[in-house]
Amino acid sequence: MVKPVLRAVGLTKRHGNGCSRCYELTGPLFDRNVCPDCHSVVACHNISFELFPQEVLGIVGESGSGKSTVIQLLNFNLEADGGELYADIPNGNQSKLFGQNLEGKNLFSLNSFRKRQLRNFIIGVVHQHPHLGLRMNVSAGGNIAERLLMAEWRHVGRMRERSAELLKKTEVPIDRMDEPPRNFSGGMQQRVQIAKALSNEPMLLLLDEVTSGLDVSVQARVLDLIRNLQHDLKVTTIVVSHDLGVIRMLTSRTMVMKNGQIVESGLTDQILEDPQHPYTQLLVTSALS
Amino acid sequence: MGYVAVKGGQEAIENAFRFFRYNQIRQGSEPIQVEQIRDQLHLLIDRIMSEGSLYAPDLAALAVKQAAGDTLEASFILRAYRTTLPRLGYSLPLDTARMRVIRRISAAFQDIPGGQILGPTPDYTLRLLNFDLINEDSQTYQEHIADLFQDLPEYDELPQTFPKVMEILRRDNLLIGRNAQVVGSTKSFDITRESITFPAPRSAALQAMAMGETGGLLALAYSNMRGYGMVHPTVGELRVGYLEVNVKNPYTQQPEKIGEIEVTEAEIISQAKHKDGNRPQFTLGYGLCFGHNETKAISMAVLDRAMQSEEPQSPSEDQEFVLLHIDGIESMGFCNHYKLPHYVTFQSQLDRLRKAQEKA
Amino acid sequence: MNLSTWLQQQEKNGHQAYYTFAFIDEGAKREIRRKTLKAIAIPGYQVPFGSRDMPIARGWGTGGLQLTLALIGPEDILKVIDQGADDSVNAVNIKKFVSQVTGVRLTNQVQEATLIQTRHRIPEEPLREGQILVFQVPIPEPLRAVEPSERETRRMHGEADYSRMWLHLYENIVQFKEIMIGSRYPVMVHNRFMMDPSPIPRWDNPRLHMAEGLYLFGAGREKRIYAVPPYTSVKSIEFEDYKFRVEDFGGVACSRCGRTNTFLNEIIDDESGKRTFICSDTAFCSKL
Numbered sequence: 001m002v003k004p005v006l007r008a009v010g011l012t013k014r015h016g017n018g019c020s021r022c023y024e025l026t027g028p029l030f031d032r033n034v035c036p037d038c039h040s041v042v043a044c045h046n047i048s049f050e051l052f053p054q055e056v057l058g059i060v061g062e063s064g065s066g067k068s069t070v071i072q073l074l075n076f077n078l079e080a081d082g083g084e085l086y087a088d089i090p091n092g093n094q095s096k097l098f099g100q101n102l103e104g105k106n107l108f109s110l111n112s113f114r115k116r117q118l119r120n121f122i123i124g125v126v127h128q129h130p131h132l133g134l135r136m137n138v139s140a141g142g143n144i145a146e147r148l149l150m151a152e153w154r155h156v157g158r159m160r161e162r163s164a165e166l167l168k169k170t171e172v173p174i175d176r177m178d179e180p181p182r183n184f185s186g187g188m189q190q191r192v193q194i195a196k197a198l199s200n201e202p203m204l205l206l207l208d209e210v211t212s213g214l215d216v217s218v219q220a221r222v223l224d225l226i227r228n229l230q231h232d233l234k235v236t237t238i239v240v241s242h243d244l245g246v247i248r249m250l251t252s253r254t255m256v257m258k259n260g261q262i263v264e265s266g267l268t269d270q271i272l273e274d275p276q277h278p279y280t281q282l283l284v285t286s287a288l289s
Numbered sequence: 290m291g292y293v294a295v296k297g298g299q300e301a302i303e304n305a306f307r308f309f310r311y312n313q314i315r316q317g318s319e320p321i322q323v324e325q326i327r328d329q330l331h332l333l334i335d336r337i338m339s340e341g342s343l344y345a346p347d348l349a350a351l352a353v354k355q356a357a358g359d360t361l362e363a364s365f366i367l368r369a370y371r372t373t374l375p376r377l378g379y380s381l382p383l384d385t386a387r388m389r390v391i392r393r394i395s396a397a398f399q400d401i402p403g404g405q406i407l408g409p410t411p412d413y414t415l416r417l418l419n420f421d422l423i424n425e426d427s428q429t430y431q432e433h434i435a436d437l438f439q440d441l442p443e444y445d446e447l448p449q450t451f452p453k454v455m456e457i458l459r460r461d462n463l464l465i466g467r468n469a470q471v472v473g474s475t476k477s478f479d480i481t482r483e484s485i486t487f488p489a490p491r492s493a494a495l496q497a498m499a500m501g502e503t504g505g506l507l508a509l510a511y512s513n514m515r516g517y518g519m520v521h522p523t524v525g526e527l528r529v530g531y532l533e534v535n536v537k538n539p540y541t542q543q544p545e546k547i548g549e550i551e552v553t554e555a556e557i558i559s560q561a562k563h564k565d566g567n568r569p570q571f572t573l574g575y576g577l578c579f580g581h582n583e584t585k586a587i588s589m590a591v592l593d594r595a596m597q598s599e600e601p602q603s604p605s606e607d608q609e610f611v612l613l614h615i616d617g618i619e620s621m622g623f624c625n626h627y628k629l630p631h632y633v634t635f636q637s638q639l640d641r642l643r644k645a646q647e648k649a
Numbered sequence: 650m651n652l653s654t655w656l657q658q659q660e661k662n663g664h665q666a667y668y669t670f671a672f673i674d675e676g677a678k679r680e681i682r683r684k685t686l687k688a689i690a691i692p693g694y695q696v697p698f699g700s701r702d703m704p705i706a707r708g709w710g711t712g713g714l715q716l717t718l719a720l721i722g723p724e725d726i727l728k729v730i731d732q733g734a735d736d737s738v739n740a741v742n743i744k745k746f747v748s749q750v751t752g753v754r755l756t757n758q759v760q761e762a763t764l765i766q767t768r769h770r771i772p773e774e775p776l777r778e779g780q781i782l783v784f785q786v787p788i789p790e791p792l793r794a795v796e797p798s799e800r801e802t803r804r805m806h807g808e809a810d811y812s813r814m815w816l817h818l819y820e821n822i823v824q825f826k827e828i829m830i831g832s833r834y835p836v837m838v839h840n841r842f843m844m845d846p847s848p849i850p851r852w853d854n855p856r857l858h859m860a861e862g863l864y865l866f867g868a869g870r871e872k873r874i875y876a877v878p879p880y881t882s883v884k885s886i887e888f889e890d891y892k893f894r895v896e897d898f899g900g901v902a903c904s905r906c907g908r909t910n911t912f913l914n915e916i917i918d919d920e921s922g923k924r925t926f927i928c929s930d931t932a933f934c935s936k937l
Contacts, residue, residue, distance in 0.1 A: 299736065299741045299745075301738075302738055302741055302742060365702075365706065366704070368702040369702045369703055369704040370704075371702065372672070372673060372674070372677070372701040372702045372703065373668050373669060373672060373673070373674060374674065375674040375675070375676055376674075376676060479699075480699075481699060481701075482680070482699040483697070483698075483699050484697035484698055484699060484700065484872035484873070485872075486697060486799075486803070487799055487800040488800070609798060609799055609800060613799070618702065618706075618707055619707040619708075619870045620707075621706065621707075622706030622707025622708040622709060622711075622870065623707055623708035623787070623870055624708075625706060625708070625709075626706065626707075626708030626709050626787065629709065629731070629738070629739055629768075630731065630732050630737060630738070630739075631732075631769075631848075632732050632914050632929065633732050633733065633769045633770055633832065633848070633849070633850050633912070633914070633929055634769060634831060634832040634833070634848045634850070635831075636850065636896065636912075636913075636914060636915060636929075637831030637832040637850045637851060637852075637896055638831035638832070639831075639915070640831065640896040640897060641827065641828075641829050641830070641831045644827050644897075645825040645826070645827050645829060648825070648826040648827060649825075649826075
């Protein structure tokens with residue numbers, strides 16, 4: 001049996017002071033994620049899933065559904081209020097983490113230094129807004145080098161080779177490598193961000209609404225690029241999007257989120273062809289119309 | 290060969306200082322007495338004590354004389370002296386509601402319980418140079434005093450204490466509660482004993498501002514008032530007066546009066562905050578400093594409120610930005626240290642630039 | 650000699666003791682010593698301390714001075730240098746003050762000194778075991794060049810997240826084909842903390858590594874103490890293909906002592922711009 005690469009159990013994140021009734025009074029059943037008693041926001045609650053090697057998992061939902069919160073928890077950008085996270089890190093990658101054995105260890109319980117190492121060596125993220133993932137005043141090559149430097153590359157020549165290779169792969173003209181991304185178009189910035197995320201061969205790639213900020217024509221090109229990269233690199237990926245078109249094109253399995261909870265999950269084709277939950281049905285029909 | 294000769298540095302330094310002294314006295318006017326500075330330039334003394342963070346009017350006056358009137362330098366001398374004094378203990382908390390007030394005003398209400406007391410202030414006068422002051426002597430002073438007390442009308446004696454305007458608002462639940470503004474530990478931080486780390490507790494922030502430089506505080510507070518910020522203050526109450534300082538007698542455990550200090554306190558009301566389902570309430574900014582220095586107290590109160598912003602948008606709202614840049618002694622010292630020789634570091638920079646030029 | 654005999658001697662010599670021995674009150678000295686021990690225990694880590702105000706200005710060596718005053722005893726022999734020189738204005742000023750409040754012996758000789766306070770240089774002559782070199786530090790945070798926020802830089806140290814500094818070097822190379830950092834060249838201490846060696850020239854960086862003496866760093870204005878204990882690994886950061894390099898004087902000799910293996914000050918002789926070079930370490934230069 002194939003072991004999951006990543007296993008999330010009951011991920012929960014709440015903003016605000018919180019009270020004992022937050023979780024029982026929010027969710028899709030009530031169509032709200034704000035607790036009526038204490039006004040805390042339950043960003044996500046009790047999210048569990050497994051992710052298998054080379055799989056592409058989609059998380060779909062409208063804004064406020066909690067899908068981006070899940071990504072931020074997985075990337076240790078936010079501190080979880082509940083839940084556990086386990087990873088099966090292949091031996092080759094373990095040496096990068098100073099040989100620590102993370103088997104059976106809840107990653108949320110690691111200290112911030114260890115979490116930083118996981119982010120540096122294991123995870124790649126592409127954000128919706130390029131400015132969250134890129135330093136706009138540092139050269140495109142420098143941006144990619146930053147990830148490599150985090151992963152302890154210390155050879156300028158080799159980093160430049162690797163950057164050039166990645167920029168070529170993501171269709172950014174190499175002669176613009178030493179230019180800062182602030183000079184680039186939105187689509188090109190996004191491609192630099194993808195190159196940066198992929199630079200140290202992450203075990204897990206997180207794509208957070210990567211095409212949402214782009215013009216439709218540019219979107220198609222970036223999506224094509226991501227699909228080709230998936231085909232070539234076979235990185236285990238989580239794709240978060242509100243756009244069913246993106247989910248259909250990139251993912252094989254999908255979770256549908258609403259008001260901080262999962263309402264339905266399964267094979268992407270199945271969900272799109274035969275949605276079970278009324279909310280998913282609504283999503284699908286409105287997307288088609 | 291520059292001011293760091295290989296030899297002879299010592300002598301040059303001593304002569305430079307002699308020259309400085311000479312410049313102060315060479316015109317031959319009457320020597321100024323420390324007590325004259327203390328009494329007649331009392332607002333200057335207040336400022337020096339506050340920025341030098343030592344309540345010692347005589348020493349502050351001495352520092353002013355020694356520094357030839359440079360306020361930064363005088364507070365610096367006073368503060369350096371403080372380093373030699375052991376910290377024997379902490380006073381009991383002072384309650385400003387029990388202040389013996391000489392001035393208290395509110396811009397929020399036309400009339401306040403106890404009344405508006407203007408006290409000593411030049412606020413409402415025209416700032417015309419008063420040439421009469423040129424030829425004053427001690428006799429003129431005596432005549433002034435006699436004049437002042439001659440035709441005094443009947444008056445009611447001032448009450449010992451005045452109710453606080455903020456308490457009126459608080460009673461009606463219009464103002465944020467006391468506890469809501471305490472961030473972190475309720476125990477007072479001591480910034481003279483521990484280095485501030487961020488986020489700093491409010492007690493540390495208030496202490497840093499209380500010893501901050503008036504001009505520095507004003508510049509940052511003004512940036513907020515002008516538009517780089519959202520405080521929009523109303524002066525709820527500004528009071529100037531004297532506070533008894535008490536310490537706990539270690540043997541009897543009873544409070545023991547050790548003296549009195551003059552302080553200025555400003556409480557500013559700022560826009561309403563709506564917190565987690567509670568009813569919206571006005572918020573408060575607090576300022577208090579040694580002596581009579583209203584500009585400083587108000588600036589401090591505005592910055593106190595500004596730094597309570599949850600997501601800083603402007604410099605005055607950024608705790609780190611404000612607290613690390615308002616100390617006059619630190620900033621003046623660092624500014625002037627650039628006058629010290631930097632031959633070695635400059636040599637290193639030259640080396641890098643020449644290398645880069647070779648490669649270009 | 651203990652403190653009371655010191656005080657008696659002072660009075661005998663007609664010095665009235667307005668100030669306590671070594672100026673700082675004893676409670677404060679103890680705190681500085683405790684923080685110093687902590688700094689030695691965690692090499693390269695910046696320990697916050699309650700920096701006192703000194704009678705010299707902030708930025709003029711108050712951190713170094715507080716360390717010196719907290720550590721000095723009546724029998725110490727003190728050397729103070731600035732830019733390598735014993736007679737430089739600030740060094741003279743500090744020496745005069747310390748000797749006034751302690752009465753300790755002063756020296757220009759590295760070997761004779763038990764305690765050396767310095768600004769911007771490490772003496773050319775190596776320290777031996779038991780000697781302490783106290784550095785005056787204007788900006789203790791090596792990451793300040795790339796990140797203004799103290800909160801953020803403390804996080805970066807906590808997580809050993811130094812990629813921003815490396816990136817700064819990388820961008821230098823892209824732009825200038827050289828690492829452009831002149832002095833204050835960052836080092837890694839014991840492979841854990843990135844440290845600012847104070848504004849010493851790169852020339853002095855190698856002497857931080859596995860040294861016999863104890864190096865203490867005091868930043869008064871920024872209120873930090875840090876340390877490099879004896880025999881500690883201190884490496885200047887560098888790339889495999891762009892190495893750390895010390896200043897290059899192109900084989901020029903000191904015009905006073907004729908040495909070619911010291912850090913030199915470049916002196917513009919006259920208006921024609923003619924240049925000569927002399928040792929920045931004046932005590933070493935005078936030594937045959």
